[in-house]
Amino acid sequence: MQLVAERLTFQLLDVSYSVEGGRPVIEIWARDVKGRRLLLLDDTFRPYFYVLPQNGADLDKLAEELRRLSRPRSPVTSVEKVDMKYFGRPVTALRVTTLIPESVREYRDLAAKLPGVAEVLEADVRFSMRYLIDLNLYPMRWYVADAEPVNRSDIIADGAYRLVSRPSEEPSMADVDPLDGLRIMAFDIEAYNPQGSPNPSKDPVIIIGVAFNDGERLQLEAAGHSDKELIQKFVDVIRRKDPDVIVGYNQNSFDWPYLLERAKVNGVKLEVGRKRGAEPNPSVFGHISVQGRLNVDLYNFAEEIEEVKVKTLDEVADYLGVMPKDKRVNVDWWRIAEYWDDSEKRKTLLAYNMDDVTSTLGLAYQFLPFGAQLSQISGLPLDQVAAASVAFRLEMRFMREARKLGELVPNRAEEETRELETYTGAIVLEPKPGIHHNVAVLDFASMYPSIMVKYNVGPDTLLKEGEACERVNEAPGVRHRFCADRDAFFKRVLERFLKWRAEVKAAMKKYPEGSPQYRLLNERQRAIKVLANASYGYMGWAGARWYCRQCAESVTAWGRDLITRAASLARSLGLKVYYGDTDSLFVENDPEKVEKVIEGITKGLEFDIKIDKVYSRVFFTEAKKRYAGLTPEGKIDIVGFEAVRGDWSDLAKDTQAKVAEIVLRSDDVRKAVDYVRQVINDLRNGKVEVEKLIIWKTLTKSVDKYEAEAPHVYVAKMMEKLGFKIDVGSKIGYVIVKGDGPLSRRARPYFLVKPQDIDVNYYIDKQIVPAALRILSFFGISERELKAGGRQASLFDYINKK
Structure with missing residues (x-):
């Protein structure tokens, strides 16, 4: 037939x-x-x-x-x-x-x-x-x-x-929402861990929480310490619900490998894909492939949120408003076995697991719309685009454009051969220290991609020694030359990106903000922006197929020249220039003069620039890339201080952020000093939770490769002896306890420490006071004044000194 x-x-x-x-x-x-x-x-x-x-x-x-x-x-x-x-x-x-x-x-x-x-x-x-x-x-x-x-x-x-x-x-x-109608499943496992870190060769999976975007929620429980039936039930649930997308949080590194090992131990086939007999398997970019389904690890998207330094599920869910930390059930992970073995505590463990899986599904609603647009634009499937770096996402698009243009795709060279090829980066103008009022931040729109387009930058237009060309663009200072007789490969791609994004942003204006159409287009323009802005960094990435150090060096050279000329134009119009960094300029907010600067740059230099934000007050130290600003809406921006770094305790970061807020909102340094003193008193009187004192550091290599024994390395070794699995990339949380000897020897895993063991003086001398003085020392405040008293300077004292 x-x-x-x-x-x-x-x-x-x-x-x-x-x-x-x-x-x-x-x-x-x-x-x-x-x-x-x-x-x-x-x-x-x-x-x-x-x-x-x-x-x-x-x-x-x-x-x-x-x-x-x-x-x-x-x-x-x-x-x-x-x-x-x-x-x-x-x-x-x-x-x-x-x-x-x-x-x-x-x-x-x-x-x-x-x-x-x-x-x-x-x-x-x-x-x-x-x-x-x-x-x-x-x-x-x-x-x-x-x-x-x-x-x-x-x-x-x-x-x-x-x-x-x-x-x-x-x-x-x-313009149909690519996620509309897809079946999405979130899951999260809990593993029995009597020795601390669970061992998949002997420790069972005890709970699997599952949540679907159709509203169904369920929890699968082990029979005591046997998980054979549990794993088979998990397979059956996936077959029954037949999800298109499976999401988890760090499931590529933990949940799937653990389940695969437990399935092997139990003689169960983990057939969760759409092809019979096929189990999840490692694939490109470190993600786990589930055939016929898109397995998306949401942790990959969370890694790109710079504002969240410790990217645990509860921290990210709290930051994005998915589930507040104080509204969810929390269980110390090293106590999971204890909670499982206690019939009363098990109820709490089940609630904890359900909060985890509910948070995971909530994060999927936050991340997947952006991921779907990245997939549509880069050409990588959704599971791969999540796990891939932005450079690999961009490179896939470049490979597609190369095909259309009849360009052969270069091979990828070994990154090690290019690591030493450094070059001068972006310009940073010296800041004017102090508090300044009514400051406008001028921001160049897609500066580096625009430079690449304007000056036709690319490895294919970079002129080699002896090559001739009628029209040439020469980068200032570095003197690399680019032929302008033919369009660079990068220029063709970026022109498409920039035009596409402008079209999408124009289309957004047709719909009410918050409408489904608006949100869809907004995610699309974000995805285009991310890929376009990665183009400069891609050229200098040692692993790039189209690697070109001279190209990257030329782009930053033109960028430095552009910021310098923009600052000169602003000064010539009588504007005070307070600071400049990469693609932004902080100037006195005189609307008429600022408008002339924008016009001069747009028409004279042929680059788009706009007011990105206005600060009613902004505070600069003498250091570059370090400032705090207060917007007219009351929002505080903190850049470059410990408050946004991950290697200080939450108490130090919170103190510094509050000091900046007090100074900016009230102009009252005395009030800020009083606040710091209260923090110190609370610490001395045992009123601060241990969780606020944890210092998190990431292992960048295996513990045996460290020559110096830093506190987090010492703690990592201690945790290994306790049975914890420690790998490169593990985040180690530690606190400093009382005692003699080197600081590293007084570091302990935070979950083993009681409040009375804390070395209060360390946190006062090395965390709270230094963090506060990053701001307050500028106003003449000393360490002695914060810790013991003495006359407190005011903002007026500082102004009078000037």
């Missing part, structure tokens, strides 16, 4: 591939407009790579030698001459096509050894991504294609089809 092709309208969720009958088959996991979950197959696409010949090489001879490399398992099916560009220069390359994707690496190594071969390119592009790039397909977008149904018993889906036409984008669905 002849099958009849159907016209499918579908959303592309993920892509993978398999090898069937000795041929690769692309597998597109999708859902259609009818709500069906589908597997779409394409068995016509083949893997390939490029060989770039040396100058003068005989291409016909080289092509024949490449054909001779053919192996029966995956033969070389064709070698074709293709006219391409490499770093903007025309080249003729050989495109080598084979059958099995895994064979590309083998052929790459063999081809690289042939005489006359300069480089082998694009052999490291993953086959499934190669398919998306070549067909210009983007995850989370909607497409139409003709397809005929096929029988597949190995999948958990509503149907399978073989594509009989190439998908094309469905424009009518472009």
Whole structure:
């Protein structure tokens, strides 16, 4: 019976591939407009790579030698001459096509050894991504294609089809919320931990909390200390609910690896994907792949929130307003086994787990809209775009644009070979110390991307020694030269980004703020901005395919020149310039003169600049990148002080933030001094919780690699002896206790310390007083005055001194 092709309208969720009958088959996991979950197959696409010949090489001879490399398992099916560009220069390359994707690496190594071969390119592009790039397909977008149904018993889906036409984008669905209608599941596990850190080889999973975006909540509990049935129930729940997106918080590093090990111990198959027999497995960017579903670790998005230094689930949920810390149930994680074994405390543990999973689902609502737009723009599937760095996100888009322009994609070099290539960064103008009133902050819109566009910066336009060009842009100071006769690859991409973002922001004005359409477009413009602004940093990233130190150095040189000229223009108009940093200028807020500065920069220098914010008061120290400002709306911004750093205790950070607030709001230094004294008194009288005294530091290498034994390293070693699993990247929380000897030897894990053990004098002398004096010393306040009394200076005393 002849099958009849159907016209499918579908959303592309993920892509993978398999090898069937000795041929690769692309597998597109999708859902259609009818709500069906589908597997779409394409068995016509083949893997390939490029060989770039040396100058003068005989291409016909080289092509024949490449054909001779053919192996029966995956033969070389064709070698074709293709006219391409490499770093903007025309080249003729050989495109080598084979059958099995895994064979590309083998052929790459063999081809690289042939005489006359300069480089082998694009052999490291993953086959499934190669398919998306070549067909210009983007995850989370909607497409139409003709397809005929096929029988597949190995999948958990509503149907399978073989594509009989190439998908094309469905424009009518472009502004549909990509998450609308997707089934989202959040989960969180608790593991038994009688020794401190749980050991998956022997310690069971005791609770799995699950929450769905349709409102269903449930908790699966172990039978005492046996989790075999629990894990099977978890698999059954996922099969029953069939989620498209699975979210967790740090599940790539903990929950999934732990569950996989426990499943193995119990002889249970963790079949949670849409392909039968397949279990979660490690994939690119360190994420865990669940076939047919998008496994998104929300911790990856939380890592990008600079304002939150200790990125625990409860801290991030509190910061984003998902669940206030004081409204949720908290259990010290090292006491989970104790709570499980006590029938009364177990109720608290269950409530704690449910708050965790509810917070996780709440964070999904916060992060996934942005992630979906990043996926639609970068071309990486949602699970990968979450785990990938911004450089990898941008690079995927660059690879797509290279394909459209006929540009060969460079290979990725070893980062170690480029680490020493440093250059001068952005300019920072000396601040005018003190408190200043009515200050406008002028901000250049996308300064570095705009410089790259204006001056045509890119590795393909960077002129090598001896190269000529009619029109040349030379970077001030560093004297790198860029040809302006042809558009740089980066310029073409960035012009598209900047124009696209302007169009999206214009479209936002058509909708009420807060409406679904407005929120969708706002996430889109944010995603475009993030990728565009990463372009400068990408060029200087040692792992970039399009790495170009001279390009990055030139962009900062033009940036320094631009800020300097803008400051000179402001001064020439009679404005006071208080500070300048990278792409911002702090000036006296005289509206008429500020408007002239904006006009002069926009028309004269041809760069967009606007008032980013106004401070009714702003305080600068003599140090760069360190200030505190009060907006007319009453918001306090603190930049560069300990208050926004993670290696000071919360008490020190809170004290400093409060001191800045008092000084800015009231102009009353005496009031700030009194506040610090009260904090010191509370500390001396035991009125401060131990949690406020924890100092968090991250291990940047394994503990045995540290030469000096810093406090957090000493504590990490202590925790290892107690049975805790400590890895690179672990955040170590410690407090300082009373005693003699070096400071590091007086550091203890915070969860082992009683309030009476705290070294109060350390926190006063090394935390509270120094943090407060970062601000108050500017007004003549001394350490003695904060700790013991004496006449307190006022803001008027300071002004009179001036």
